[in-house]
Amino acid sequence: MTLFLSTFTNKVDKKGRVSVPASFRAELTDQSFQGIVLFRSNVHACLEGFAYSYMQEIGARLDDFDLFSAEQDDLATAIFGDAVQLPWDGDGRVMLPTELVEFSELNEKATFVGMGRKFQIWSPSVFEARRESARQSVKSKNMTIPKGSGGDK
């Protein structure tokens, strides 16, 4: 099972290419498609990345809906229509489409954030702000982690 961990910041070259962190690639070697699938986040100014196999899984689940039903149509349009399929080259780099670069404000560097089954791609400066706001939120609302989980790192 794929598990994306840790944070890496790589350079976006003038061709629009960026190296996918090697440890992320290692999680994705056994799939039919050599690359990643990206979406725009509908919450933050960042991109969300998934394994191609994860998309296949969603495709299979959508088959449980009635063909031509309104739900199936809406979901398929919102999910698959918005997805972008990016193969990597021999050196593990992908080409970020300009729309996605603009959307997530990736000017010269891209921060890959592992989030388990998925990962996110941020502009480093935007991500710093996001990380800080998350920290503040946890602090002010006095959030805690429910018992049973492993504890702080």
Added chain:
Amino acid sequence: MTLFLSTFTNKVDKKGRVSVPASFRAELTDQSFQGIVLFRSNVHACLEGFAYSYMQEIGARLDDFDLFSAEQDDLATAIFGDAVQLPWDGDGRVMLPTELVEFSELNEKATFVGMGRKFQIWSPSVFEARRESARQSVKSKNMTIPKGSGGDK
């Protein structure tokens, strides 16, 4: 397993030809018929495209209806009766029949929308509205994709 992803907008030239996106073609190379199967959507002002193999599966699903039921008859007529087989040329272009062009208001550009097992072809401007409505619908109705391959929807 075929999986149509992302959206592509291509030009319709004065001969009525459109390039089928290369990534879509790649999903369809292994079939006996070199081309796509199209018919008019029963819901939207767009065209629906399928892999030939998926048409066979639809046929199988239709068998779940009573052989002479009114619904089976209606669906079979709407889907199979309306279907058009379009072979592509050496460069991956298909000729859109004028009835289909008029039905879906494809004047000079055509937007191919990946929807997993199938894809749709829209007039770009019409699709913009559709995309927004699909997003809203997913959001407001709180739609989710069922977990696992089980039956719940």
Added chain:
DNA sequence: CGCTATCCCATGTTATCCCATATATATCCA
């Protein structure tokens, strides 16, 4: 014969491939 679709080739743009280099970490042997 005239219309239209199919085939074929040309073109510009852009992505992909491939190799070179830098840097860091790991490995090995004296």
Added chain:
DNA sequence: TGGATATATATGGGATAACATGGGATAGCG
């Protein structure tokens, strides 16, 4: 232990192929 050599990763850039598109030539069909 030290120092030199390997391995993996990230990055830069030139050569090449792929793709979308235009248009002419040819073949089929009415």
